[in-house]
Amino acid sequence: MRTKIILFIIFVFYSLLIYRVYDLSVLSNEKYTKLSQKNFEKTVYIPAVRGVIFDRNGKPIAINELRFDIKIKPHLKGKELNQTLSSIADLTDANMTKMYKEYQKQNSPYNHKPITVLKYLKEDLVYKIEPFLSLDDNIEITPTYLRKYPQKIYLSNVLGYVSRANVKDLQRNPVIEYTQISGKRGVERYYDDILQGELGYKKEIVNARNNVLKVTETKAPISHTLKLSIDSDLQKFIYELLKKEDKKGAVVVMRTNGEVLALVTYPSYDNNLFVKGISFKEWNALAHNIYNPLLNKPVSGLYPPGSTVKPAEAAIAIASGKWNPWKKIDCPGYILVGNRKFRDWRPWGHGKADVFKAIKESVDTYFYQLGLKLGINYIASNLKKMGFGHKTGIDLPNEKSGIVPDKEWKARRFHQPWFIGETMNAVIGQGYFLATPLQVAVNTALIATGKLPKPYVVKYIDNNETKPVLKDVLNQKEKNALRLVRRGMWMVCNAPGGTATKHIHTKITIAGKTGTAQVYSIPQEVKKRKREDELAYFHRSHAWLTTYGPYRHPQFVVTVLIEHGGHGGSAAGGIVSEIYNWLYDHGYIKK
Structure with missing residues (x-):
């Protein structure tokens, strides 16, 4: 009787073991295949260039000027961080203290994206300093666009403007997470979702060190333009x-x-x-102007x-x-x-x-x-x-x-x-x-x-x-x-x-x-x-x-x-x- 019990226990144990192997290799194959793919395949979303706005005669009245941002890898500390910021400051005359504060504000254990410390650098400057900054693996230079309004005061009440997005903007439209700007006032605000455009993407295969091995799929972002009835x-x-x-x-x-x-x-x-x-002084002057130019x-x-x-x-x-x-x-x-x-x-x-x-x-x-x-x-x-x-x-x-x-x-x-x-x-x-x-x-x-x-x-x-x-x-x-x-x-x-x-x-x-x-x-x-x-x-x-x-x-x-x-x-x-x-x-x- 004792032998039968032992044999039964052995049988149950091996049955469970065989079932577990079957579950892992057959039943859960698709699940673990997808998890495995996530380990070596990632999707990078590409924001569209903000849509250009024209007047009724085709004259551009809200355009994008090519600029560059300087970003630093997250989680840098001490001497390594100071050396990276110092090299940027030396080449750009930027304020190191301001860059340090901006970096610390965005740096956290949960952030794995590069942190922008300088924005909207002009092309001619970037072409001069890029060979030196590219020697530091912690630094990344990325193209961006600066919104420009050639008509300035004449159309500001109609067009409005764009500026850095806030928390409410990010909740309103997920695309803004990638552009980091949103429309404020005027046409820029009313048609912001259209002007943000549609995200593109590229799917990449990466190794354990996050180095790109292959791009498997791409889709270009789509921009939308507006033509106003305004002359x-x-x-x-x-x-x-x-x-x-x-x-x-x-x-x-x-x-x-x-x-x-x-x-x-x-x-x-x-x-x-x-x-x-805008600076506090400039904003204060506009906000307290008795003739109300912002209205x-x-x-x-x-x-x-x-x-x-x-x-x-x-x-x-x-x-x-x-x-x-x-x-x-x-x-x-x-x-x-x-x-x-x-x-x-x-x-x-x-x-x-x-x-x-x-x-x-x-x-x-x-x-x-x-x-x-x-x-x-x-x-x-x-x-x-x-x-x-x-x-x-x-x-x-x-x-x-x-x-x-x-x-x-x-x-x-x-x-x-x-x-x-x-x-x-x-x-x-x-x-x-x-x-x-x-x-x-x-x-x-x-x-x-x-x-x-x-x-x-x-x-x-x-x-x-x-x-x-x-x-x-x-x-x-x-x-x-x-x-x-x-x-x-x-x-x-x-x-x-x-x-x-x-x-x-x-x-x-x-x-x-x-x-x-x-x-x-x-x-x-x-x-x-x-x-x-x-x-x-x-x-x-x-x-x-x-x-x-x-x-x-x-x-x-x-x-x-x-x-x-x-x-x-x-x-x-x-x-x-x-x-x-x-x-x-x-x-x-x-x-």
Whole structure:
């Protein structure tokens, strides 16, 4: 019996041994083959060169300049590390202490990648020092690219810039781990995933010392290019116009289908400052500049729209059936609501005015009465439909929605009731009402054509063209009302007494609307207002002029906002005229 037990144990032992051999050699063969391959085969990912950006005429406006980085193997210590850093410092005049700190910051037991201690060295320097540095096996020189913006200040608000990626960037897109840069602001940020391109790779067979024995497979990285709808020459022309007259503000030049040709902020900044890392002093100067050069004013700047909203309100009133556009209404220098006077911009008033005169001369008291008749909720809901109070959808980051106030908005925001005096302020584009210059331009395009465009600045991604998006947001009554409103806007720029007539000198006929948006309130006890030029700069009103042309066959919208510029016609009329004449002279507008 004892012999049988021993034999049984021996049998079980050898059975398990045979099964284990079978498992290792047959059943787990594929598993261990893959593990074995990982020991001698590795994949090296290759980032694409960041996509080049062109303007509409094919001029490069964001390019890559060949540079070189110097990297050091990780886990170096003591004398070996000091000797390596010293040899680099001697040949490049780099600060050894800064390189040492950068190395220590990235060095860890878990990091097996070379550590960059110097970035963006120029070609001519690298060609001189490479023969000496290549003698040290701890040093690696790798090619890289430095983003350059040839247009500098002229396109910085549109393009944005690139800089070193942060943790959030790395989480957002795995490709950034290999490029180590990401887009900040503007087109560079909005289209960052496209501009990063697609990773390439090569599969290598290496030995135990990680030396490459053979490359088994390769795939080239893929870069993508962008072509903007922006004309960089026009952009520069407008910027220099504002600079010459020292007028801070924003300009939008857009086809009526939403294609943007110019999107200007003045003053602006040089986006090249950010690529290699901006100094604290330079950043502080930009961030605390009272004229806010870092703000993309056409897209992110919020301003009271002033009288630029009056054409849209006139169309809303006419289409409602509650307002007779032909009826002449008495428009004195103010109207009394409760115990408060709401004054017209002209102290003695405008006499009798119909809708045409009300638009032509920007008659405040006419629109006060219109607001009382229709009510704020009705006006606000229709203004939202016509482009105000929400983002336009432009392909740029940080666009603001603006505010079209109504009773519900105030209750939600301040937990307070709406007062009738707030309606008076809102209908002349004041009070809580805020809009971006781009929203005003989009609303002007709607009035000109009857269609609400979605603006865009990227015309092509590689060879794929952006198709214009036009929304049909108006009913037939509203479209019919626009015909009357357009006539009033023609009178603004062409008829005697029009608020812009004296200041418009264009080679084509245009239509438009001026606006003067106060930035501080005038007490009731002040009987006589100061002239704009008598006020301190930051107390002056913002000046608007939004236009479309040619009048009969609208092709372009030009919207100009001059911060603290005073009256819209005088502050912006000359600039608008210059822009239309430039468009005409360069073949954008044909007879």
